[in-house]
Amino acid sequence: MTSLLVIIVLVLLAVALWQLTKIFDLTQVGASSDDSQVASDNDNNIQGYILFGFLAFIYIFTIYGLLKWGNLALHTPASEHGLLVDNLMNITWVLIFTVQVITQGLLYWFSFKYKGNKDKKALFFADSNKLEAIWSIIPSVVLACLILYGLYAWNNIMFVDKDEDVIEIELYAQQFKWTARYAGADNTLGKANVRLIEGVNTLGVDMSDKNSQDDIVVSELHIPKGKKVHFKMRSQDVLHSAYFPHFRAQMNCVPGMVTEFAFVPTYTTAEYRELPFMVEKVAHINKLRAEKSVDLVAKGGTALDPYTFDYLLLCNKICGASHYNMQMKVVVDTPEDYKKWLSEKTTLAQDIKAAAAAEKPAAEGAAPTTDTAAKVIDTVKAVVDTVKAAVAKVAMK
């Protein structure tokens, strides 16, 4: 029913428009039928004013956009090189806005000022070497400076010195999740290839490589503040992209290739949460979520969880149906907390061993296949042993 009404409204609107144009045509008294569809002096006058009005619209819409949506941009960078990036970005914006304001202004101002009529004559102004020189040389010089600064920044960001003190971490991308592998005490990642994927070793790490023995595999990334983290990216299947917007970091993950990107985090998650702009942003988001929850609950659904900020790793290269939901939580810890967190993790070698051990006993029901289940069994066994020993002690008394 609604669609029928909508269609009727649209048809009536179309008819109204057609009638209006027909009426308008009839009002063109004195126009010869040959020229009726060519712009008259009256048209030029009206359109000239509208064009100038459009300039106002562009300027106002731009200012409105900056005021209303300016705070949506990413704000304070959470990495060292991020400051360089944002600085270059701000300089570029100033240049761009200046050019935009001037050129749009001239374009529409000239349109208005020189709106035509039959009594005017245009100026035959075909060339000017001077003008050509001015507007070729000035942009060239400005762009050259931008290029130089940009390349200086790029070199700083993209080239990691061999001698630098970095923490090596592998980011493993697959449809549709992220996994991270830490290099452990030797700070060297063991070799890996998808051909070695088997059971618990979902990353295909080459366990015969001595460097692999202390590697740790996790699904939540923790990195320490103030230390350079050197990411080595791999992909299992298709192209993905490791995008860390807050850190100004992005690099494609290519199957068959190891790509890399390094940065130094400068705010712990806790610190970044306390930054004024983030407090405001989170409050605003939670307000929106609360409003939405009211609607959801009214329809019989569950309310949305309130949001606390966390750094994120997102996939940013189309990778399949669930590309829109491929993320990993990133936590920046203080160096002490980071050390503590890492020390509590088991290595991949231990996980593989535990899984193998857990498969051995032919128990009723399925053997545990997750490393967590294996750990539970180990713990239970340890507890049983302790109890047995205690009972034995008591019995001896």
Add this chain to the structure above:
Amino acid sequence: MSAEAHDHDHGHDHEHEHHHKDTFITKYIFSIDHKMIAKQYLITGIVMGVIGIAMSLLFRMQLAWPEESFKIFNVLLGDKFAPDGVMANDIYLALVTIHGTIMVFFVLTAGLSGTFSNLLIPLQIGARDMASGFMNMISYWLFFISAVVMLCSLFVEAGPASAGWTIYPPLSALPQAIPGSGTGMTLWLVSMAIFIASSLMGSLNYIVTVINLRTKGMSMTRLPLTIWTFFVTAIIGVISFPVLLSAALLLIFDRSFGTSFFLSDIYIAGEVLHYQGGSPVLFEHLFWFLGHPEVYIVILPAMGLVSEIMATNSRKPIFGYRAMIMSVLAIAFLSTIVWGHHMFISGMNPFLGSVFTFTTLLIAIPSAVKAFSWITTLWKGNLQFNPAMLFSIGMVSTFITGGLTGIILGDSTLDINVHDTYFVIAHFHLVMGISALYGMFAGIYHWFPKMYGRMLNKNLGYIHFWVTAVCAYGVFFPMHFIGLAGLPRRYYTNTNFPLFDDLQNVNVLITTFALVGGAFQLVFLYNFFSSIFYGKKAVQNPWRSTTLEWTTPVEHIHGNWPGEIPHVYRWPYDYSNPNHDVDFVPQNVPMKEGEEVLHH
């Protein structure tokens, strides 16, 4: 460059050949007349444009209201891809893929270049027809077939190609990675191979015709800027399209014959695949080697059309004719060495990133020269605001806005954080989706009398322009902000990221503008199709323009001119020439006794 053409006698022969009567088939279907072929390209381009816009409205609705169900999704996409009126995630990717493919290739390349190169090259250079009318006809029908194949791919069971219009492997090579990479992708590749063949044939024709068939007196530096841009565009096309064809062929080999050009070390759907040694980055290089010149193939003809329309409607020469030619040549040359700016974070050696940043920022200079020249053309003009002129001014305006954000994207350091976000979408839609499209509209409004012998309704034209102009800004300007907020492109929904909850209102605003703007294109469609039959009859030279196409009769004849082809004595921009009383002097009017040339 040769200054003379040798068509004098050939013209008479050609005329006698066509005294036979055309049947319906030879006049409207298998015509070798460039004017009819131009109209065929235009209609096909318009039809594909309507389909492309419809797709964009569907996925914009999904983005604005991701959890709503819409009956129209179920009606158009069917129960498999929109059960209960909720769009499925993989069909979302298919829609954005086909939307991009249709708009870039079928509308803005074939629909723009195909139409206007075919219409204007013989008419403006003073030739009876293209060098090979037969090959011209084949190029149109190959285009038509490729469009049909592309539309057929929408109906395959597993869905059409869904790996983005950039179809990077391995996603586009492996059906197990996404369903659309099965038959849908095969048909996409077949369609594009045929499209490339069509495009190459057309380009070869344009190049040969411009070099060989110019009338007496039509030296290269008396060519209208439209011809210069069509000519240079055709050259870029001939250089770059074959590379896409090679990428497509290698991809077909990887998909169907087990080769490993682009694939290596892949584990998917629970098994290791046999591929070894290939690299997806190779595909990216091959694709973008076409992909970047392609966007200049899109924009250069639009620039040529706008230069012409602005000169006519300002009653002034285009400012800096020679500099405009040199900037077109510079843009063409530079466009072949900037492709890597699409690949800054592809994993290629960062040193390449430095090189491509350098060349990319260089290309801003000739583009700036052109923009300043158009603005100066308006200065002290006697501006006639026909709808074509409004679209031309709009083209310059949005080209400047879109081009300026290109300076951010072209700088590798800045690209790190905006690559593949909505910032990129905002940029390329401003320069292609609006600027080039405005150029195409401007061309249609201006040359409709030449194509159909009738005038488009100017008031409908004004309504069309103003609503489109406001809505276009409303759609793409806010996208810059959500891009800077880090919102990735090609996301089916943003609801999995509370971080992006505050961007949803912007998405709703964008979609609203898109729906209104999309709906108002119906005004143009109505104007266009009804004016073909009921428009006011046109006079021979309604815009009082100097170029040769306005010296042909309103009713089309094969061979264009009933008698001899006019000779050319002057450049195409003698508007308001102080040596003359009238405010325009056509190119075929001889110089007066002792008349000086007043331009470079």
